[in-house]
Amino acid sequence: MERGERPWGTYTVLDEHNGYKIKRIEVMPGQRLSLQMHHHRSEHWIVVSGTAKVTCGEQVKIVNVNESTFIPIGTNHRLENPGVIPLVIIEVQSGEYLGEDDIVRFQDDYHRVEIDVDKIV
Numbered sequence: 001m002e003r004g005e006r007p008w009g010t011y012t013v014l015d016e017h018n019g020y021k022i023k024r025i026e027v028m029p030g031q032r033l034s035l036q037m038h039h040h041r042s043e044h045w046i047v048v049s050g051t052a053k054v055t056c057g058e059q060v061k062i063v064n065v066n067e068s069t070f071i072p073i074g075t076n077h078r079l080e081n082p083g084v085i086p087l088v089i090i091e092v093q094s095g096e097y098l099g100e101d102d103i104v105r106f107q108d109d110y111h112r113v114e115i116d117v118d119k120i121v
Contacts, residue, residue: 004100007110008033009086012029021098025079027052027087032080034108041095041102043071045079050087076106 002013008031015022027033027050035055045052045068052063055078056071060081063069071077073095081087105113 006033007031008083011091014090016098019094019096021093023091023093025089025091027079027081027089029081029084029086032108032109033078034077034103034105034112035078036103036105037074038095039074039101039104040050041093042073043077044092044094045069045071046090046092048088048090050081050085051083052087053082053118054078055080059068078107 004011009025011026012024013021014024032053045054045063047063047065047067049065050066051065052069054061054063054068055076056067056076057077061069079087079089107113
């Protein structure tokens with residue numbers, strides 16, 4: 001199984017096939033992923049432990065255990081752990097391309113922003 005370490009926590013690929021990928025994502029307390037978007041995939045997040053603060057477009061909401069949220073293709077989004085225990089979600093990606101390089105970061109606590117905001121039209 002593919003496993004990745006990130007500044008905010010870890011991810012593990014549980015299953016992958018044509019058109020979908022399933023990951024277990026763990027976000028440490030007080031950490032958050034970059035504000036980002038994807039050109040080729042949508043994501044469905046199901047919280048299995050902890051509490052998630054989810055930004056999807058202009059909407060910010062809390063998602064609790066056994067609740068889920070959907071992130072459409074091309075929508076700015078962010079996952080945060082506002083709690084005191086690790087946040088664990090199952091992420092189901094769907095789309096024509098599911099590579100880790102299909103990510104555009106707009107804001108990042110760990111200085112991984114890859115775009116020049118002056119070039120955004």
